[in-house]
Amino acid sequence: MPKDVLTFKRGGVHPEDRKFLSNKKAIEFLPVPKEVVVSLSQHLGAPAKALKAKGDSVVRGEKIGTASSFISAEVHSPVTGTIKAIQKVTLANSVKCDAYVIETDPTAEEVKWDDIDWRTKSKEELLNTIKDLGIVGMGGATFPAHVKFSITKGKVAEYLVINGVECEPYLTSDHRTMLERAEGAIEGVMIIAKVIEAKKIIVGIEKNKMDAVKHLRDVIKAKGYPITVQPLKMKYPQGDEKQLLKATTGREIPSGKLPLDIGAVVSNIGTCFAVYEACTKNKPLMERVVCVTGECIKEPKNIVAPIGTKIGELIDFCGGFKEEPDKIVSGGPMMGFAFYDLDTPIQKGTSGVISIKVENEAPQTSCISCGKCVSACPIGLMPTMMYKNISNGRYDVALNKYSLMDCKECGSCAFVCPAHIPLVHTFKYGKKMARRKK
Template sequence: MQKVPTFSKGGVHPSDKKVFSRSQPIERLPMPSELLVSLSQHLGAPAKALKAKGDTVKRGEKIGQASGFISADVHSPVNGIVKEIRKVTLANSVTCDAFVIVPDTEQDAEPTETFDWKTQDSAQLLAQVKDLGIVGLGGATFPAHVKFSIPADKSVDAFVVNGVECEPYLTADYRIMLEKGDEALQGAMIAAKIIGAKRIIIGIELNKVDCIEHLSAIAQSKGYPIEVMGLKMKYPQGDEKQLLKATINREIPSGKLPLDIGAVVANVGTCYAIYEAIVLHKSLYERVISVTGECIAQPKNILAPIGTKVSDLLAFCGGFSSEPEKLVSGGPMMGFSFFSEDTPIAKGSSGLLALAPQKKERTTVCINCGRCVAACPIGLMPSHLYRYIINGQYENAMQHSLMDCKECGCCSYVCPAHLPLVHGMKTGKKLGRKKK
């Protein structure tokens, strides 16, 4: 029997918990009464405000200008008025300036005119990806135009689309693949044209067999040169390093990038955004977000304007069915806990989870069981690193490759002593960097 591809080192198998929202088609959120559109919703330098208090804005209009090499433009999600610019705190604890926009009662119709991407060369396509504010929608929010700018001394032969969505609960990518599959595949072909990749592969885990069948059927009937690859379920397969090992059997060496092994990876939601940018000339001002978890009354997959407050998403889902222990932005393994329902969503917000109280486990000392070592997909020694970090020996931790840690949480997930290992890694990386 043929082996189902996956990555080789470490990984865990959390229950996928996608049952809450997987059967819910994407619904558009009714227009909120106010949006908080932040200037820092991508990796890199915040954008520079192009509008001021009292200015009118149009949907899709650029309102923030990228301010560095790694930065991205920000666009208005609505026709409306800038009530003010004020500080907001995002779910990832970043505090930054945001436009407070009051939408008009009348909004423009959705763009319907289409443009042929095949007649444009890769430089034209790349310029539009930059101009329309596309960033990685899987959570990393790396500006797409930077990722797709291939240096002259490098070449790329493989473009790998991440359709894995291996974090429990999340179903936004799943719904995009089912409902916008053709568009997402065309977006993948556009991205491959920009970077000059001949081979396009989309990796999807086997808990989404319907997506594998659906996208395979589209690719076959339309003659798209795309391989749809079913992957064994294993977390964190959505990470670039694990996904490239699983799909094209290449390893990224420590400190290197996918580009160094001739590959570029992008999330399937990003491919859909690229399609909309190039074919509809639509900037990235809205996204699909899963609002789910045990405590959500009616879990949904929602197409919401960037800047929507969590309170508006919760209201659209009928509020809480029971009191959650915590709200999480993103997935439960790598997402961020936050408290305020005034928090706005940003380009990287793939999920909003309201999680039920968990049985409190008592933390004990490390029993040297080695489970964290076996689970680490990077091959690190989490127990040793943790010991260095709690003893303030950051240099030792750095020498033992702490900076290679992906903060995936596999070590914490398996630790029978319930040690906050991933929290320790995050702190160690932050303090270790400062000490350098």
């Protein structure tokens, strides 16, 4: 047995986890909404190409958008109904794209899913299914899964590391998935392992979820699968693939490279469940577990909701607001995006909808060079130097000397900054400006 509890070494912060709000709440199903807004940009990469037009009727699970390039993904209708319009929407991450507005048919029959034994399928067939059913990474980055699982020639995926870390505060959707959908998720892990021909399989889970560790170990033992469940110390941003791989395998992804370059593939536990449903039931990715929580929500819940559900409906399902929130965040509070209205739909990557008050507010002062950001940065960058250079328009210095592009915007620096400087905001701006100058 390896060491009991592992973690990564450099940097990291310890935000309060606040998971108690929803970690005891069993997953519930949202009644089918009257209307859903399904965008064609559910994933990282090029938006999908629309396959349907206004007025067409669609069936739940029917393909309505198709991958337009190599890094892109299929989109399926989560409901049975009619396409009312195709319109531009602005998503939480301020991406503007086309979206279907689908009116649900309340009289529609329940769609029946198949029952397939994935073991009878070859790995090419499985990979095709994953591509065809629109599976993307569900941890938040929404990288198309079939691209990740296609092992390029000459590379070997020695490790398959499953991400059950959920290091962001508040979020409990992966936690509940591991407790309530463990059997499916573990089958999904084995499917991915078959596709990428992994030799070692590790599931990384932070130790505030020891019940999930125990449950997964029981399930794995009962099935007799060669999977190690590895508890990890609590430290943000351990759920990032770089930190997770460092913690579980001790390997460091070189700057600008992918996990596959060090012989590993990382996949979120929610993705594994989606892969399982795709490969055994032929069910596309069109619904997901969303954690609707935060201090301002009356009754925080973990909800299975169709993709495209407006967040207002999710919040109503949770009894509405206890008090008016300052912010509603898509995803976790450290890396998530702030919603600007309640009609914005959820996406394949929306793991949480968090209604919070702004806490620990203080006036922004000048940088006092305390170096807290430098100690917090898990990549070993100097956020204060990048900030000063970007503020003075020296994008090339920030880029070349201080490796701005290695910053993954995890927010650890801005979280600890006593001067309350919007560091991540500055870096996003700096990256944009540096790209423009090139």
